[in-house]
Amino acid sequence: MASLVIKNGRVIDPASGHDAIADVWLEDGVVRGVGNNLTSAGAEEFDAIGLIVAPGFIDMHVHLREPGFEHAETIESGARAAAAGGFTSICPMPNTSPVNDNATVTSYIIEKARRHAIVNVFPIGAITKGSAGDELAAIGSMVQAGAVAISDDGRPVMNARVMRRAMEFARSLNIPVIDHCEDLHLSAGGDMHEGLESVRLGLRGIPGCSEDVMVARDILLAEVTGAHYHVAHISARRSVEMVGFAKSRGLNVTAETTPHHFALADAHMLPYDSNYKMKPPLRSECDVGAVVTGVVNGSIDAIATDHAPHPGSEKMQEFEKCPFGIIGLETALGIALEQLVHPGKIGLRRLVEMFTTGPARILRLDRGTLAPGGPGDVTIFSTDREWTYDVNQSASKSRNSPFDGKTFRGGPVATVVGGSIVWRAA
Numbered sequence: 049m050a051s052l053v054i055k056n057g058r059v060i061d062p063a064s065g066h067d068a069i070a071d072v073w074l075e076d077g078v079v080r081g082v083g084n085n086l087t088s089a090g091a092e093e094f095d096a097i098g099l100i101v102a103p104g105f106i107d108m109h110v111h112l113r114e115p116g117f118e119h120a121e122t123i124e125s126g127a128r129a130a131a132a133g134g135f136t137s138i139c140p141m142p143n144t145s146p147v148n149d150n151a152t153v154t155s156y157i158i159e160k161a162r163r164h165a166i167v168n169v170f171p172i173g174a175i176t177k178g179s180a181g182d183e184l185a186a187i188g189s190m191v192q193a194g195a196v197a198i199s200d201d202g203r204p205v206m207n208a209r210v211m212r213r214a215m216e217f218a219r220s221l222n223i224p225v226i227d228h229c230e231d232l233h234l235s236a237g238g239d240m241h242e243g244l245e246s247v248r249l250g251l252r253g254i255p256g257c258s259e260d261v262m263v264a265r266d267i268l269l270a271e272v273t274g275a276h277y278h279v280a281h282i283s284a285r286r287s288v289e290m291v292g293f294a295k296s297r298g299l300n301v302t303a304e305t306t307p308h309h310f311a312l313a314d315a316h317m318l319p320y321d322s323n324y325k326m327k328p329p330l331r332s333e334c335d336v337g338a339v340v341t342g343v344v345n346g347s348i349d350a351i352a353t354d355h356a357p358h359p360g361s362e363k364m365q366e367f368e369k370c371p372f373g374i375i376g377l378e379t380a381l382g383i384a385l386e387q388l389v390h391p392g393k394i395g396l397r398r399l400v401e402m403f404t405t406g407p408a409r410i411l412r413l414d415r416g417t418l419a420p421g422g423p424g425d426v427t428i429f430s431t432d433r434e435w436t437y438d439v440n441q442s443a444s445k446s447r448n449s450p451f452d453g454k455t456f457r458g459g460p461v462a463t464v465v466g467g468s469i470v471w472r473a474a
């Protein structure tokens with residue numbers, strides 16, 4: 049099999065604490081070694097001088113839209129967008145059609161990915177049948193088929209009794225329960241964050257408390273059941289504080305946030321531009337500050353994109369009518385560098401951790417490190433190379449990004465999956 053030596057990059061592997069200039073040698077799909085002056089007869093060499101060489105990034109929250117909405121994205125196109133964003137593994141949420149609420153759909157996704165995806169795909173199964181919130185899905189058989197977590201993402205589990213049962217079940221299977229935290233009674237009819245901006249624009253608001261009350265409820269249920277509870281796309285100040293509090297009590301509670309929730313506030317929205325409409329909504333500056341603080345102090349464990357493709361025909365409607373969500377795989381690293389690393393809020397090691405060991409630990413994936421013998425997944429990126437995001441060049445089938453035309457300092461340079469380069473920057 050092919051052999052690849054990535055030469056002279058700054059290798060940052062948070063799992064081992066390694067941070068030094070070194071070579072990374074990959075062969076037969078696995079990491080053979082990290083060290084100096086590594087060579088292998090007939091190996092391809094990649095010159096990584098001036099670049100960061102990290103374990104392959106994992107995005108634990110994406111929407112690939114297949115089966116059912118292939119006009120918006122497919123497993124194949126979503127995987128290409130992931131590779132272009134430096135991600136080597138992605139976890140698609142189950143809100144497809146049909147919903148991934150049984151082993152047949154889980155197996156279908158895994159098989160499609162095996163044949164067509166250039167990155168690893170680890171599906172997340174539904175908590176309830178049809179993600180309708182009433183009856184538990186076939187969780188055990190989905191996990192057997194390869195699902196790595198359960199979530200009704202796109203919707204919350206409104207019924208606390210159902211959530212309690214799901215947590216009990218998930219605990220026995222040693223998987224996390226991921227909740228999209230939104231009290232639907234509090235958020236009903238809302239299109240953006242409730243605050244001065246929503247009043248100014250005359251749009252109906254989604255209050256921060258619609259997230260907070262669900263996070264509070266779920267933390268209490270996690271304590272009762274002993275389950276591992278994970279908050280998807282955390283965005284509100286009190287929610288971040290509660291996750292920190294739960295951790296200080298020793299509960300198995302984790303959280304992810306998205307690049308747009310630490311990069312943008314409601315005041316940054318272009319009025320009535322649907323590329324700024326997502327759930328949870330862009331919140332106040334105060335919430336954005338709390339999310340950044342959570343990233344810095346460890347309350348938040350992972351950065352996930354919530355990549356949510358929608359075709360132009362659906363997004364180009366009136367703000368109130370268009371669906372929620374933006375694409376995000378290709379811009380995540382650039383935004384994280386700009387918002388967190390360049391201003392000195394976190395160091396590169398912490399950044400890499402949030403994209404690798406963070407999600408790997410949450411999902412119990414044997415990945416996110418360059419330990420010898422492990423999967424040969426590597427993300428090579430720059431911290432200073434300037435590039436401009438052109439959404440029309442995106443590998444995604446959709447174009448709904450508020451970051452189109454934006455120039456970044458630093459971003460992905462090459463993506464290596466199973467020992468082979470699957471993408472490199474033009």
Ligand SMILES: [Zn+2]
Nearest residue numbers: 201202228280
């Ligand atoms: Zn969600």
